[in-house]
Amino acid sequence: xxxxxxxxxxxxxxxxxxxxxxxxxxxxxxxxxxxxxxxxxxxxxxxxxxxxxxxxxxxxxxxxxxxxxxxxxxxxxxxxxxxxxxxxxxxxxxxxxxxxxxxxxxxxxxxxxxxxxxxxxxxxxxxxxxxxxxxxxxxxxxxxxxxxxxxxxxxxxxxxxxxxxxxxxxxxxxxxxxxxxxxxxxxxxxxxxxxxxxxxxxxxxxxxxxxxxxxxxxxxxxxxxxxxxxxxxxxxxxxxxxxxxxxxxx
Amino acid sequence: xxxxxxxxxxxxxxxxxxxxxxxxxxxxxxxxxxxxxxxxxxxxxxxxxxxxxxxxxxxxxxxxxxxxxxxxxxxxxxxxxxxxxxxxxxxxxxxxxxxxxxxxxxxxxxxxxxxxxxxxxxxxxxxxxxxxxxxxxxxxxxxxxxxxxxxxxxxxxxxxxxxxxxxxxxxxxxxxxxxxxxxxxxxxxxxxxxxxxxxxxxxxxxxxxxxxxxxxxxxxxxxxxxxxxxxxxxxxxxxxxxxxxxxxxxxxxxxxxxxxxxxxxxxxxxxxxxxxxxxxxxxxxxxxxxxxxxxxxxxxxxxxxxxxxxxxxxxxxxxxxxxxxxxxxxxxxxxxxxxxxxxxxxxxxxxxxxxxxxxxxxxxxxxxxxxxxx
Numbered sequence: 327x328x329x330x331x332x333x334x335x336x337x338x339x340x341x342x343x344x345x346x347x348x349x350x351x352x353x354x355x356x357x358x359x360x361x362x363x364x365x366x367x368x369x370x371x372x373x374x375x376x377x378x379x380x381x382x383x384x385x386x387x388x389x390x391x392x393x394x395x396x397x398x399x400x401x402x403x404x405x406x407x408x409x410x411x412x413x414x415x416x417x418x419x420x421x422x423x424x425x426x427x428x429x430x431x432x433x434x435x436x437x438x439x440x441x442x443x444x445x446x447x448x449x450x451x452x453x454x455x456x457x458x459x460x461x462x463x464x465x466x467x468x469x470x471x472x473x474x475x476x477x478x479x480x481x482x483x484x485x486x487x488x489x490x491x492x493x494x495x496x497x498x499x500x501x502x503x504x505x506x507x508x509x510x511x512x513x514x515x516x517x518x519x520x521x522x523x524x525x526x527x528x529x530x531x532x533x534x535x536x537x538x539x540x541x542x543x544x545x546x547x548x549x550x551x552x553x554x555x556x557x558x559x560x561x562x563x564x565x566x567x568x569x570x571x572x573x574x575x576x
Numbered sequence: 577x578x579x580x581x582x583x584x585x586x587x588x589x590x591x592x593x594x595x596x597x598x599x600x601x602x603x604x605x606x607x608x609x610x611x612x613x614x615x616x617x618x619x620x621x622x623x624x625x626x627x628x629x630x631x632x633x634x635x636x637x638x639x640x641x642x643x644x645x646x647x648x649x650x651x652x653x654x655x656x657x658x659x660x661x662x663x664x665x666x667x668x669x670x671x672x673x674x675x676x677x678x679x680x681x682x683x684x685x686x687x688x689x690x691x692x693x694x695x696x697x698x699x700x701x702x703x704x705x706x707x708x709x710x711x712x713x714x715x716x717x718x719x720x721x722x723x724x725x726x727x728x729x730x731x732x733x734x735x736x737x738x739x740x741x742x743x744x745x746x747x748x749x750x751x752x753x754x755x756x757x758x759x760x761x762x763x764x765x766x767x768x769x770x771x772x773x774x775x776x777x778x779x780x781x782x783x784x785x786x787x788x789x790x791x792x793x794x795x796x797x798x799x800x801x802x803x804x805x806x807x808x809x810x811x812x813x814x815x816x817x818x819x820x821x822x823x824x825x826x827x828x829x830x831x832x833x834x835x836x837x838x839x840x841x842x843x844x845x846x847x848x849x850x851x852x853x854x855x856x857x858x859x860x861x862x863x864x865x866x867x868x869x870x871x872x873x874x875x876x877x878x879x880x881x882x883x884x885x886x887x888x889x890x891x892x893x894x895x896x897x898x899x900x901x902x903x904x905x906x907x908x909x910x911x912x913x914x915x916x917x918x919x920x921x922x923x924x925x926x927x928x929x930x931x932x933x934x935x936x937x938x939x940x941x942x943x944x945x946x947x948x949x950x
Contacts, residue, residue, distance in 0.1 A: 421915035438606035439637065442613075446647075447602075447640035449677055454636075458676065466915035485601060485635035516664050517635055 329392075331356045331488060331520050332377070337386035339369060339376045345384060346372055348546050352539055356487070357518040359510060359534045361554075363526050364541035365569070370524045371415065371492055373541070377522070378412055378490055379403045390488070408436065410488035411481030415496070415524075417473035419465035425452055425476050426461035432483040451479040456505060471498045475506070482513075488520045489513075495527040507533040528572065540566055581638075582630070583608040585615050591623040592616075597630025600638025609641055616645065621654050629660035639669055646674035711907045718830045719838055733836040741802035742844030746851070748801070752793055753852035757781060757859025760789075765867050774867045778877035781860035786882050790852040791890045792938060795897035798845060799930035803905035806837055807926030810909025811919040819910070834906040838899060845898030846891040853890070889950045893941050897934055904929045 330353035337350040346369040354360045362370050375381045377388050379395040387396045395406045419428050429448035433439060439447065452461055455475040465473055474497060481489055491510075495503045507530050513519045525531055531538060531554050538557065540550040542565065550557050550566040558570035567573075581604030584595040592615060598604060616624060626645060631638070645656050661669065688696070722729045764777045810833055813819050822829050861874045908926035912918045 421917040433602065433637075437602040437637070439602055440606075440610055443605070443609050443637075443640065443644065446644050446677060447637050450640045450643060450672065451636055453672065453676075464915070464917075466913060466918065482636060485637060512668070516668055 328356060330354055330389075331391055332360075332522065333389040334377065335387050335389070337373075337376065337388060338384040339372050339381065340384055341372075345546060346543075347541060348385075350386065350547060352548070352551065354520060354522060356520055357514055359514050359521040359523065359536045361523045361525055361531050361535040361538040362541065363524075363531060363538055363569075365526070365543070368541045368543040370526075370541060374490060374492055374522070374524050378410065379407055408484070409486055410490060411484065411486040412490045413474070413477040413481040413492065413494060415492040417465065417470070417477040419473055419476055419480065421465050424462050424464050425457060425468075425479075428465070428476060429480045429483050432480070436484060448479075448483065451482055452476065454482070454509060455479045456502060471502060474498065475502070478506070485517070487518070488522065491521065491523045491525075493525055493527075494523060495525060495530040500529075503527070503530060504533070506530075510534050528570065540569065579632075580604040581608055583612060585612070587615070587619060587622070591625060592619055594624065594626045595630070596626055596628045597632075599633040600631055600641060601633065601635050602637040605637055605641050609644070612641075612645060616648055616650075616656070620650060623654050624656040626656065626658040627660055628658050628665075629662070631661060631665060634661075634665040634668065638665075639672065642669055643672050643674050643677055647678050649678065707911070708904075708907065711903065711910075714830050715834050715838060715903055715906075718828065718835050722831070722835045722839065728831075729839065730832065730836050733832075734839050737837050737840035738844050740805070741798065741840055742848060745797060745801055745844075745848060748797055749794060749848055749852050750855055752797060753785075753790065753855040754859040756789060756793060757785065757856030757861075758863050760784065760856075761860040761863035765864065769867070774864065775869055775873060775877055777864060777867075778860065778869070778874045779881045781857060782878035782882040783886065785856045785860075786853050786886045786890050788890070788938075790856060791849045791894045791897065792934070794845060794849045794852050794894060795901060795934045796931065798841070798848070798898070799901045799905075799927055799934060802841065803901045803926050803930045804923045806902060806905030807909040807912075807922045808919055810906055811912035811922040814910065814912040815914055815916075815919060829910065833909075834903070837902045837906055841898035841902035842895060845894045845901075849891060849894040850887075853887075885950050889941075889945055893938065896937055896941075900933045900937060901930045904933060 332354040334350055334352050338345050338348040339350075340346040350373070362373060364370055372381065376383045377390075377395075379388075379398070383396055387394045389395075390406050391409055393402070393406045395403060398406055419425070420431070423431070426445065426448050429451050430444050433444045433447060437444070449458070449461055452458060455478050457472060457475055457479065460468070460472065460476075465476070468476065474494065478489075478491065478494060481491070494506060494510075498506065510521055510523075511534055514521055521534070523534070535554050537552065538550075538554050539548045540557070541547070542549040549563055550561055552561075554570065557566050561567050561570075579598040581598045581600050582596070586593045594612065594615075624645070626642075628642075634642070642658060642661075646658065648656070650656065658669075760781050761777055764780050765774050768774050768777055810819070813833075819829050819833075822832055857878060861871055864874050865871065905926045908922045908929065911925075912922040
């Protein structure tokens with residue numbers, strides 16, 4: 327097995343002095359589609375924000391391609407952050423720019439490509455997520471699902487080795503969601519992009535995930551790790567089986 | 577790690593041969609992309625054969641490069657052909673139809689002619705005026721209802737707004753009013769000294785501050801602080817669908833949001849103006865002390881000339897300014913579109929509209945007061 331591209335070691339995250347998750351240890355391999363799942367409020371998005379350097383964890387460290395993002399200074403963190411792209415739950419597109427400008431911005435700032443090349447590269451990214459023809463539209467003119475897809479296109483703008491996607495399928499219609507799953511698999515397979523996805527959309531999880539970790543608020547940590555189908559059928563933990571079989575808690 | 581992108585171009589009479597290899601990513605392609613494009617443009621009549629067997633990495637930028645080579649319109653016998661591209665990259669390239677990316681995107685489209693633009697602006701101005709009139713009607717009705725039924729007014733919200741717009745504005749009003757008094761005293765004292773008339777600076781400060789400058793300055797500060805805040809807050813509520821939530825609960829957003837702000841502004845604007853009157857007159861007094869004008873003389877001069885009519889005239893203007901500032905701030909907030917940029921736009925429009933209306937209203941008062949002999 328090759329060296330992990332992301333390694334989370336003894337991580338504790340929370341708000342103020344209140345820990346939400348503690349003692350998190352897991353590795354993510356290059357090209358893996360890794361899904362973080364769990365019931366609402368269990369700390370999935372908080373964990374993601376700690377992994378990408380937006381929040382400082384209470385303890386532990388996160389190595390991205392060998393560099394510890396939790397210990398890096400401002401400059402070091404920026405350098406590490408260029409290795410990955412992030413698509414936020416709400417899209418977080420820049421409201422004063424149209425879609426093409428949103429996707430072009432990182433290319434303009436970080437590459438030496440000329441304007442024509444940047445425009446084409448950005449159009450290709452938008453076309454990949456099914457937004458060809460919407461290049462000149464402003465984020466405010468788009469539906470939630472379209473904003474989400476545009477955010478994924480923007481996260482891919484610099485072709486990073488790692489993509490963090492926060493709830494990418496939530497709010498998408500089944501056809502678009504299936505198309506997105508296919509795209510994730512293709513990019514992971516052919517380009518070797520590593521995906522870290524926060525989700526609780528079961529259909530997507532079964533379609534794309536190589537491996538999942540399931541978080542739990544009461545346990546304040548990981549209660550299951552493995553392939554989603556295995557966990558659904560064979561997990562000894564009833565909560566895990568309930569989650570994967572969409573059964574109400576008793 | 578694969579080698580950087582490489583491109584070798586050889587041009588012959590029967591066509592162009594491009595040998596492409598290495599890692600096709602943004603860093604490697606930056607120098608060779610314009611070179612390849614220029615070659616295709618220069619030899620538009622020759623067929624192009626791109627041999628891509630040596631490509632060992634191709635990401636989004638690489639795909640864009642290949643699509644760029646394929647998308648150019650060329651004669652049927654001068655097409656671009658990419659051969660031997662490894663299958664794993666071919667699978668990525670195939671879904672894109674290069675022709676679909678052919679027309680470069682044009683910013684904004686054709687420019688509208690000037691007559692159409694003037695017409696559009698006039699129509700926009702008319703529509704805005706209409707919405708302002710409609711809003712005045714709605715807000716006026718809601719305010720009248722609130723005054724008839726004070727029990728239904730959300731007084732706690734009103735007090736919170738009044739505290740933010742009034743009490744919290746005291747430091748800035750103090751600073752500006754004091755400095756205004758000081759500046760007017762200095763500027764006029766220097767000129768009047770030549771005629772030995774420094775004592776009349778007190779009259780000048782008293783009358784100008786009470787009748788005109790204190791109400792105007794208070795209104796401008798209120799427009800910049802509270803008018804903008806009203807527009808931003810209500811605009812954000814609009815963006816977050818909170819206004820829709822109020823409406824679907826059966827609540828009237830005008831009663832909930834506008835009436836409270838109108839009442840708060842009506843209450844605090846005259847009070848702030850009185851406070852500004854006092855502070856600016858004190859500022860002037862301090863300066864005139866340095867010109868050997870005793871405080872007793874100064875205040876005698878002020879109070880002999882400034883009467884209740886002047887004070888009431890200034891305060892009545894303030895009431896109208898308060899209504900204008902709160903009203904336009906709320907209106908612009910309610911007119912907010914969607915997105916963060918729309919909130920910024922509403923805030924700007926609220927301040928600009930309030931300033932324009934303050935000047936217009938003030939001009940109107942000057943004429944009316946002149947004819948009424950106030």
